[in-house]
Amino acid sequence: MKKLIAGSWSSGSFDPDTFGKALLLFRNAPMSGGASPSQIVFSRPTRDLLPAHRRSFAPEWQQAAELLEKRAQHAKELQIQHFNRTAHPLPPLVIGDSVLIQDHKSKRWSTPGVIVEVGPFRDYLVKTPAGRLFRRNRRFLRVISPQIPQPQPASSASTTTTPCQRPGPAPPAAPPSTLRRSRRLAAKIAS
Structure with a gap:
């Protein structure tokens, strides 16, 4: 609004005709919701200084615009429904978690x-x-899930058991690998 008033000043005096034209254009400019202030009040756009065909103000065009708005609203509802299908709120936390x-x-x-x-x-x-x-x-x-400490068995001097280990084949010793200049292990070639 301040820009409209500031733009209405010419050669040091306020021009009410310029301000009126600017205000008319402002009322027909669509807002963030898609409708202009005049469309909200009168349910149709008002005539202004911008050239437009007189049929664009006819009732059938207004009905077509309403139909498009309903379709857009329906598409938006479907999008919200599709998005919220898998979305869910996170469980709340308590003090001490x-x-x-x-x-x-x-x-x-x-x-x-x-x-x-x-x-x-x-x-x-x-x-x-x-x-x-x-x-x-x-x-x-x-x-973080709380880590439950595992209870240690009571140690008694008389009942000390050690797990029995079976002698089995020892794992084969790996041959020492030589490092290359790039510090990567050399590829072993089977012969």
Whole structure:
């Protein structure tokens, strides 16, 4: 709107005729939704200074435009339905969960941490072993399954058993391989 007013000034005075024409063009310009302000109010475009055939304002063209809008809306709904077929929300985390944080540059799950705070919009405050705090969305956190320590059997002096090992054929000793200049192993040629 400021550009319309600024463009209506010519030779130091405000020209209301230029401003009126600019305002008419502004009202007919489509917005992000695809419809212009005049189409929203009057359900049809208004005539302005841009040349257009008079039949373009006829009711049959307006009905054709409405039909196209309905088709576009239906296609959009199908696209949303197709996308959401396999999409599902990630399960929420609780305070104390051990997680891995995804590095935004390398995309690797490398930094371990513990959830210390849960935010309102699927964001979590994670504390690393180094003491740093990171605020991350649920999408960039992966739960580490807790490692259950295996119970060690009670050691008693009288019942010490060692597993019996059967003598078997010893694995063949590999011949020493020579390194080449490229530090790759030389190919073994069977003769």
